[in-house]
Structures are given as structure tokens and as C-alpha cells.
Amino acid sequence: MENRLAELRAEHQLSQAALAELLGVSRQTVISIERGRFDPSLPLAFTIARHFGTTIEDIFRP
Amino acid sequence: MGVTMRSIVQAWWRAAVLGLALGLVFGLLMASRNPGAPASVVVVVTAFTTWPVITVALQVLWFDRATTERDIAQGELGVEHAWFQEAAATAFATMIGGLLFLEGVGGALNVSWMAPVGLVHALVLGLGTFAGSYLWLRFAQR
Numbered sequence: 001m002e003n004r005l006a007e008l009r010a011e012h013q014l015s016q017a018a019l020a021e022l023l024g025v026s027r028q029t030v031i032s033i034e035r036g037r038f039d040p041s042l043p044l045a046f047t048i049a050r051h052f053g054t055t056i057e058d059i060f061r062p
Numbered sequence: 063m064g065v066t067m068r069s070i071v072q073a074w075w076r077a078a079v080l081g082l083a084l085g086l087v088f089g090l091l092m093a094s095r096n097p098g099a100p101a102s103v104v105v106v107v108t109a110f111t112t113w114p115v116i117t118v119a120l121q122v123l124w125f126d127r128a129t130t131e132r133d134i135a136q137g138e139l140g141v142e143h144a145w146f147q148e149a150a151a152t153a154f155a156t157m158i159g160g161l162l163f164l165e166g167v168g169g170a171l172n173v174s175w176m177a178p179v180g181l182v183h184a185l186v187l188g189l190g191t192f193a194g195s196y197l198w199l200r201f202a203q204r
């Protein structure tokens with residue numbers, strides 16, 4: 001699944017570690033999502049979308 | 063709120079007291095099952111060796127269950143949980159297949175270290191595959 005996480009993170013000037021801290025997950029989780037190797041669960045996708053003030057479908061595309 | 067010695071004691075004292083009490087009960091049980099050994103030594107050694115384990119178990123699984131459940135739920139969000147599940151599934155399939163292979167081939171060829179299969183075979187196959195699979199997934203995603 002493609003996503004805009006890296007792009008949004010760069011827009012908000014957040015490091016992977018900082019975003020991971022905000023989301024309550026490991027840095028490896030953020031890395032894996034950005035590379036499209038790990039599809040986050042629905043609760044985590046909602047948390048990410050809420051954090052960036054947007055919707056899940058705006059970040060993740062099948 | 064910072065973690066102080068007082069806050070630790072306040073959080074853990076119930077588990078520690080109950081853990082020691084249960085440790086003493088285990089000690090008495092052990093002493094009754096081993097009449098040849100000095101009872102007081104058995105009770106004290108059993109109580110003090112099981113005390114930490116019982117205390118932690120009580121705190122994590124009972125007194126502070128809400129924190130444990132919250133941490134588990136948070137941990138399930140991470141990619142590590144996905145690796146864990148995949149590695150566990152791989153290990154289970156490998157262990158079952160491996161045991162059948164060892165029993166079948168070892169039995170047919172009469173190889174003593176292969177058959178009959180035992181706990182060691184299951185542990186080596188299961189834990190070894192789990193560890194290898196988890197590490198493979200971890201390094202493959204770097």
C-alpha cells in the first residue's frame with residue numbers, strides 16, 4: 001500500500017524518531033510504513049491521520 | 063509524575079506482601095512433599111526464590127493489569143508485533159513438519175538422534191525457527 005507519510009513528515013519537519021515518539025511506536029515501525037513494507041492497523045492509521053489533521057484515505061492509497 | 067522510591071513502594075507493596083505470603087505457602091507445600099529435608103530451610107529457600115517471580119506476576123497480571131493491557135495494545139500497533147506473529151506462525155509450521163520428518167525418516171533409517179522425537183527436538187526446532195525467522199524479518203526490512 002502506497003502512502004504519503006514521508007512527505008507529510010517532511011512538511012511538518014519531523015524526524016522519524018520524533019514521529020514515532022508522538023505515535024507511541026518504534027522508529028522501525030515508521031520506517032517500515034514509509035517504505036510500504038508494513039500496513040498499519042486501523043487504530044494506528046487513525047492516529048497518524050489525526051496527528052497530521054487529515055484523513056486516512058488522504059495518506060494511504062491501495 | 064516522577065518515579066520515586068515512595069511511588070514504587072506504594073505501587074508494589076500489595077504484590078510484594080501477597081507474593082511473600084504465597085511464597086511461604088509454596089515453601090510449606092514443598093516441605094510437606096520433601097519430609098527428608100529440613101523443613102525450615104525448604105520453606106525459607108522456596109519462599110525467597112519464588113517471591114520475586116510471584117510478586118512481578120501479581121503486579122503485572124493483577125494489580126497493574128490496566129497498564130499491562132494498555133502496553134500490550136500499544137505494542138500491537140508496531141511492526142515488531144507483525145514480525146512476531148509471522149515468526150511464530152513459521153516456527154509452528156516448521157516445528158510440526160520437522161517433528162514429522164524426524165520421526166518418519168529417523169524411524170525408517172533407525173537414527174537414534176532423530177527418532178523417537180522428544181521435547182528437545184521440539185524446542186530446538188520451534189525456538190530456533192522462531193529466532194531465525196524474527197531476525198530475518200528484522201534485517202530484511204532495514
